[in-house]
Amino acid sequence: MTRDKKRVLYQLLGLLVPFLTLISPAWISISGVGPRWAEIWLLPWALEEGPVAGVFAGFCLGIVLDGINLDGSTQLPALILFGYWWGCLGRKSKFSDRSFVLGFLILFGSFISGLSIWLQTIFQVDGIFFNAWSFYTVLAGGIVSGLIAPLLCTLSLNFFFKGKS
C-alpha cells in the first residue's frame, strides 16, 4: 500500500473516534473515565501533516465530539490548539521512535483539554470553584490516555506514515 492510500485509511480511522467515545469500554477506563480518543488520533496526524492539517482535524473532531456530548462545554479550543502545537512540533523532529515522548504529549494534551472543560463547567455550577470531582476526572482522563497512547500512537505512526510516497 502506498503512503497516500495509508493516509486516506488513517483519515477513515478518524471516524472511529466518536464511536469509541460513545462505546467507552469499561476495561480501558479509570473508574468510569475513558481515554481521550480524539487526542490519541490527532497526535500522529498533526505530527506528520503539519499545523494547518492539525488545526483542521482538531476543528473537525471538536465539532463531532460536541455533537455527541451534552451541551454546555466544548472541546473545540483545546483540540485546535493541540492540532496546531503538535503540527509545529512534528516539523522539527521525528517522534515515531520515541514512545515515551508520545505518551507524555498525550498526557499533557488530555490534561490541558480536561482543564479547559473544567474551566467551562465552573461557570455553570454555582459557587463551586474547586471540586475534587473535576480534578479527579481531569487526572483520570490524562493518565488513562497517557498510558495507552505510547502503544497506539507508535503503532499508527509506524504503520500509516512510514514508507515511500
Added chain:
Amino acid sequence: MVNTRRKVAFRWWSKKSFWFWLFTSSFLLFIRFSKGAVLLDAFSIFSRPFWPGTAQKEWIVNGINLEQQIRIELLEKDNHRLREILKLKNSITKSQVSAAVISRRSRDFWQQLELNKGSNDGIKKGDAVLGPGGLLGLIETVTFTTSRVRLLTAPATKIGVWIERSKVHAVLTGVGTNRPQLNFLEKMPDAQSGDIVSTSPVSTLLPPNLPVGVIQSINYQNLPSPYAVVQLIASPEAIDWVRVERTNDKR
C-alpha cells in the same frame, strides 16, 4: 415349715416396663404442652430437601408485585381525577416506553446515556427518564432512533423537587459527583437526613411525585441558604433498560 418365697420386697421402680411407659407418656405430654417443639424441628430438618424452590417464591413475589401495581394504578387514576377537579397540571395523559441503554457515560465530564428509541417512538425533549427506583434524568436531545439523557448527576442539571414529609420545596442541582446537591430556598428548612425527595407536584416540566432520592446529610452552614447531599435511588451505572415517560400535553 419352710417358706420357699424369697424375702425380697416388691420394688415397682425396678420394673423396666414402668420406666418405659413413664418416659413415653412424659415425652408425649412435653410435645403436647410445648405445641410440638421437638417434633416440628425434626420435621423441618427432614423436609428441608423438599421445601418449595425459588420458582414458587418468585410466583408469590410476582403476585405481590402485581397486586401493588394494580393498587398504584387505581391510586393514580384516583389522583388524576382529584387533580382534574382541583384544576392542577396533569401529566397522566402519558404513556411509557421502555428503551435500552446503548451508550453509558456516567462518570466523565458529560454524564449522559444514549437510548435506542427516539422521536419515532414519540420521545420528546424534556421527557422524564426513569430507572428502577426513580428518576434518572431528562431527555436532552432526540434523533429519529436515539435519544440522549442528561443525568441528574451531570453538572448544571436543575430540577424542582420537594420533600414530601415537610412539603419543603428545593432545587436539585447536579454537581458531577454521584450525589447531587439539594439547594433549599429558605434559611431553616424542615429537612433531615433520610427524607425522601420527589419531583414537585407543582412542577410544570416534570410529572409530579416521581421518587428521586434520599437526603444523606445537610450542611446548615452554607450561605445564603443551606444545602443537602442527596443519594439517588436509581443508579445509572448499573442500568441497562430505562422507562421514558412520554408526556402528550402541550408545553
